[in-house]
Amino acid sequence: MLHDPLVLILMYFIVPLWLIAGFADWLCHRASHIEKTAGVKESALHLLQFAEIGLGLLAALFLEINAGIIAFLIIVFFVHEATALWDVSYAVAERKVTPVEQHIHSFLEIIPMIAIICVSALHWDQFLALFGFGPENARFSLGWKTPPVPLSYVIALLICVLLLAVIPYAEELYRGVRARRSSVK
Structure with a gap:
């Protein structure tokens, strides 16, 4: 499976x-000084979206893909979209959301959908079975992916997630909390 072009596109491009x-x-949030405008609430919404989508990513990385996991990914996508709508609705009332940031949001909304489409294409019979079609019965059991995703990829990915998502968004929340405290004094 790791030689399938679609798997490689998912892992190394998407x-x-x-x-x-x-x-x-x-970077857009930092440039707009989010801590002085939308503050902690918007940062908390960003962390919530990160957690939502993170659950889907972890499931796809470590669990055998079947109808149940595909359904979970679809549900996570729609929950994430609802949270994103809540986030942007709040943000535009509190601060200027630039056209660049709006364009970046379009990537953050469409990329998970593309990932789900790719996963579904790779497991087409289970995707069809989820909706009662195709030659297979829908499976909803949980089991570890066999063969597993290479450990080197998982480690590299988790380091990138830490550096590009966890630390920056935790720092954003910290700036918001610090700004809130200094405005109360």
Whole structure:
């Protein structure tokens, strides 16, 4: 499976592009001084979106893909979209959201959908089975991916997630909390 072009596109193009878009979004927040405008609430919404999409990414990385996992990915996508709508609705009322940031948001919304489409194409019979079609019965069991994703890829990905998402967005929240405290004094 690791030699399938679609798997390689997912691993080495779609996921990195997604991380880069998330980091670019953080740069936009930093440039707009989010801590002085939308503050902690918007940063918390960003972390919530990160957690939502992170659950889907972890499931796809470590669990055997079947109808249940595909359904989970689809649900996570729609929950993430609802949170993104909440986030942007709040943000535009509190601060200027630039055209560049809006364009980056379009990447952050479409890339998860593209990833789900690729995963579904790779597991087409289970995708069809999810909706009652195709030659297979839908499977909803949880099991580890066999063979597993290479450990070197998982480690590199987790380091990139830490550097491009966890640390920047935690720093954003910290700046917001610090700004809130100094405005109360």
